[in-house]
Amino acid sequence: MAFYYVKSGGTATGDAGRAASARTGSFATMGASAYYASxxxxxxxxxxxxxxxxxxxxxxxxxLHSHDTIASTSYVFPDKLKALSVDxxxxxxxKAGASEGSxxxxxxxxxxxxxxxxxxxxxGIFWRADSVFNxxxxxxxxxxxxxxxxxxxxxxxxxxxxxxxxxxxRDVRFKPSATGTGxxxxxxxxxxxxxxxxxxxxxxxxxxxxxxSRGAHYYVRCFDASYAGGLxxxxxxxxxxxxxxxxxxxxxxxxxxxxxTADIGPRFDLWGYGETTGGPDDYWAFHSRxxxxxxxxxxxxxxxxxxxxxxxxxxxxxxxxATDQVIPFHAPLRxxxxxLLLDLTASVTITVELAQWDDTAGAPTRLKQDEFWLEIERxxxxxxxxxxxxxxxxxxxxxxxxxxxxxTSTVVWKKGSDDxxxxxxxxxxxxxxxxxxxxxADKSHVTVWACLAKDLSAVGDVNxxxxxxxx
Amino acid sequence: xxxxxxxxxxxxxxRNGATFVREAHTDHVGKVRKVAYRAPVGADINxxxxxxxxxxxxxxxxxxxxxxxxxxxxxxxxATLRDSLAWNTVDELETFVLQRTANRxxxxxxxxxxxxxxxxxxxxxxxxxxxxxxxxxxxTLLALGSxxxxxxxxxxxxxLAVGITEFDxxxxxxxxxxx
Numbered sequence: 001m002a003f004y005y006v007k008s009g010g011t012a013t014g015d016a017g018r019a020a021s022a023r024t025g026s027f028a029t030m031g032a033s034a035y036y037a038s039x040x041x042x043x044x045x046x047x048x049x050x051x052x053x054x055x056x057x058x059x060x061x062x063x064l065h066s067h068d069t070i071a072s073t074s075y076v077f078p079d080k081l082k083a084l085s086v087d088x089x090x091x092x093x094x095k096a097g098a099s100e101g102s103x104x105x106x107x108x109x110x111x112x113x114x115x116x117x118x119x120x121x122x123x124g125i126f127w128r129a130d131s132v133f134n135x136x137x138x139x140x141x142x143x144x145x146x147x148x149x150x151x152x153x154x155x156x157x158x159x160x161x162x163x164x165x166x167x168x169x170r171d172v173r174f175k176p177s178a179t180g181t182g183x184x185x186x187x188x189x190x191x192x193x194x195x196x197x198x199x200x201x202x203x204x205x206x207x208x209x210x211x212x213s214r215g216a217h218y219y220v221r222c223f224d225a226s227y228a229g230g231l232x233x234x235x236x237x238x239x240x241x242x243x244x245x246x247x248x249x250x251x252x253x254x255x256x257x258x259x260x261t262a263d264i265g266p267r268f269d270l271w272g273y274g275e276t277t278g279g280p281d282d283y284w285a286f287h288s289r290x291x292x293x294x295x296x297x298x299x300x301x302x303x304x305x306x307x308x309x310x311x312x313x314x315x316x317x318x319x320x321x322a323t324d325q326v327i328p329f330h331a332p333l334r335x336x337x338x339x340l341l342l343d344l345t346a347s348v349t350i351t352v353e354l355a356q357w358d359d360t361a362g363a364p365t366r367l368k369q370d371e372f373w374l375e376i377e378r379x380x381x382x383x384x385x386x387x388x389x390x391x392x393x394x395x396x397x398x399x400x401x402x403x404x405x406x407x408t409s410t411v412v413w414k415k416g417s418d419d420x421x422x423x424x425x426x427x428x429x430x431x432x433x434x435x436x437x438x439x440x441a442d443k444s445h446v447t448v449w450a451c452l453a454k455d456l457s458a459v460g461d462v463n464x465x466x467x468x469x470x471x
Numbered sequence: 472x473x474x475x476x477x478x479x480x481x482x483x484x485x486r487n488g489a490t491f492v493r494e495a496h497t498d499h500v501g502k503v504r505k506v507a508y509r510a511p512v513g514a515d516i517n518x519x520x521x522x523x524x525x526x527x528x529x530x531x532x533x534x535x536x537x538x539x540x541x542x543x544x545x546x547x548x549x550a551t552l553r554d555s556l557a558w559n560t561v562d563e564l565e566t567f568v569l570q571r572t573a574n575r576x577x578x579x580x581x582x583x584x585x586x587x588x589x590x591x592x593x594x595x596x597x598x599x600x601x602x603x604x605x606x607x608x609x610x611t612l613l614a615l616g617s618x619x620x621x622x623x624x625x626x627x628x629x630x631l632a633v634g635i636t637e638f639d640x641x642x643x644x645x646x647x648x649x650x
Contacts, residue, residue: 179526180533206526230508233530253514255523258506275489275509282487287507295507297491301483319483321493457480 004042004053005035005091006098007062012036014050024092027062038067039083039100044075055079055118061125062088063097068104072131074111075100077120085124085147096124096146103128106152114140122147129153139164148199150175157181157210164188171195179203182210182228190217197224207233207255209243216241223248226276230255232268240264240291246271257289259323265292269336285316293333294322294452302355302415304465320462324455329370329397332453337466343443349469350376352450354406355413356462368403369394371454372462377447393451413463474498474524474531479516480505488512494520496527500557504531532558536567 003019007027010017017036027035041048042059053059055078063085077083085098102108110129114120116139126148127133133151135158136142142160149158149172157176160167163186173196174183182205185191198208208228209218218241225231226249233255243266250256252275257268268289274282285298299319322333342348352374354367373393380388394403450464474496481493490510497503504527510516535558542552553561 180529206530229526233534252511253508253519255506255508258504260502260504275511284509295493297507299483299491300486301491319491321481461481 002051002054002057004049004057004059005030005061006037006039006042006059007032007035007065007088008037008067010035010037012041013048017041018049018051022058022060022092024090026089027064027091028088030091035062038065038069039075040067040069040073043077043081043083044069044073053078053081055081057081059083060086060091061098061100062086062091063095063124064088065098065100067100068128069100069102069108069110070104071102072107072109073102074113077112077114077118079114079118080121082121082123083125084121094124097126098124099126099128101128101133101150102130103152105130107131109134110151111135112142113137114142116140119143121145126150129158133158135160136165136167141166141168143168144172145170146172148173148175150177150199151181152177153181157184157205159184159186160189160191165190167191169193169196173197173199174208175199175202176205176208177202179206179229181205182208182233184210185216185218188215190219192219193221193223195222198227200227204229206230214240218243218245220245221247225249225254226251228254231270232257232266241266243268243270245269245273248273250275252276256287257295259289259292259295263292265289267291286318288335290334292323292325293331294320294326294455296320296333296335296450299463302413302463304353304411304413316466318450318464320450320452320464321457322452322455322462323457326453326455328368328453329393330453332373332451334375335450335452335464337448337450337464340446340448340468341443342446342468344378344381344446345442348446350374350446350448351467351469352448353409353411353465353467354462355465356456356460366405366408367452367454367462368405370397370403371452372406373451373453375449375451377449379442379444474504474528477520477524479520482516485509490514490516492516492519494523496524498528498531498557502557528558535559536564539564540568 003022005012005017005019005023005027009032011032012035016033023030036042036048038044038046039059039061040046042053057078059081061083065085075083084094085096087093087095101110108130109132110127111133112120112122112127112135114137116137119141120136120143122142122144124146127150129151131151131153133149133153135144135149142165144167151158158174158181160183165186167185167190169192171194176182176198181203183191183193198205205228207230208225209220209232220243223245228251231245231248231250231254232243245268248270250273254275256270259265266289268287270287271285273284273287275284276282286296287298288296290296297319299317301319303317318335318337320333320335325331326333337352354372356367370393373391375393376390377387378390380386448466452462452464456462476495476497478495479492480495481491483491485491489512492508492510494506495503496506506523506527510519535556539552539556553564556564559567
């Protein structure tokens, strides 16, 4: 497990910049002959050290280091090699700030490569590419912390990995250089972002999370995307990528999602996000897209009067907008309405109230039992490990018959910012749907899904509101 | 080819004054693209919708290239996809294919010599589109005969890619014996 030292101006030859154990103290004390001039010398094809970097080695780069390759370069990481930006004054301490890559010619590709089943690590390094920027290789893993990733390519962003690549990023800042650039991943690749942001001041990216690839997966938490014009941008997307996003900041008026009714589309879940308009209501609980079946949004335009609390904290109403791709009984727009911690030692009743509403088209036809139903995932009272799914979808289904209407309800809904009560227009269309009382063994988590399988775009959408009765 | 129709199909005024908006943009082949966002207080949602059209058209164009490429790599018929392009010409598609191929080759060049066997696997994955394709420049490439040798293959792609300005076709000599 050797250590290699790098700082611009270094003159080390042979193994002079290599140490068997970690050095302490400053680069000045080491002297220029004890460190290499760039990471290119070690893993970028320079082949300066007599003893090449091997698996598990560490490259310590001064935080004051800056190197422009002025050429396309591949940094090839042996397995588990760590490239660390360290304090110039105390090389034993991590400190972000070192810079590597290309930034001057405008046409240099930069690759951070490894091999399948191998992991590369970068900490605190500001990577630059003035053309294409690729990180990772097929079936490999890349772990990047702090630092920055920048490309000046006009149409491509930073591309993470090839097929099956796993990328984990923590507190990494992206510097897009053109409106069309973003964070791209490939077939079957997974990227996990914890923290991080988009650098401001340059061109505003149209969308930040971009993929056209089948099975690609984004897992994002606590990322500031407010500088981007939108979160994702897809077309002809039949490949079913998935997005699991939470606690994001998005730009005012930013595009949250898009859908193509002719394509299957992605599964997209955005939980708990704020927009940059400010104000106490500048918080939204969810925006969800379930393939090409439609979208579900936290909605405050219509809400229950004295209605439900979700998780006992906040009133939430979901606006479900299904498309003509949904299929009654079989293929609904599904939305996870709540994840509840309930005491199932006593009986619990879960009710979802619906409001179908349209300002101009009048009262919509009431939904039927094969067009809207609930599903609840819960632990079983006897087999605690294997959960069960309760559903109000009809247990038997006569495909030649018209299903029954949902039960009517008398609860009052309100509309809009003036809290006006909705009366006649909605009376005929609201409906309660109650699951059979459920019980279990203990206080347990219960997941409530709402399933809408009718396109109501011609007559408005459906607001749903959850109510739990633990008496 | 343009987006031919843009409408606001849903707008919901929220309690904080923001408006939840869903736009529907229909292109010249009838495909509808819906965009959801929340407009801040005072925003002109019609102006926002119209301002979005150029970026949608641009992304339709670039996304079609990436999608066709991916589908052919995944086994779809090249000729069918080539002849049904909605946003690009065959020449633009060819340029894109060569560009992608060159980028893949460049990456392979950058990997250590002891991974060459694996790299050849990469090539098999990366280039089936070229061997299924047909177009003026790609036909030229294939007419040159066998391209089983990786080095020859790279040189031919390099020669054909002359004039493609968006990327740099220069290969990096990072391991002995290549270029």
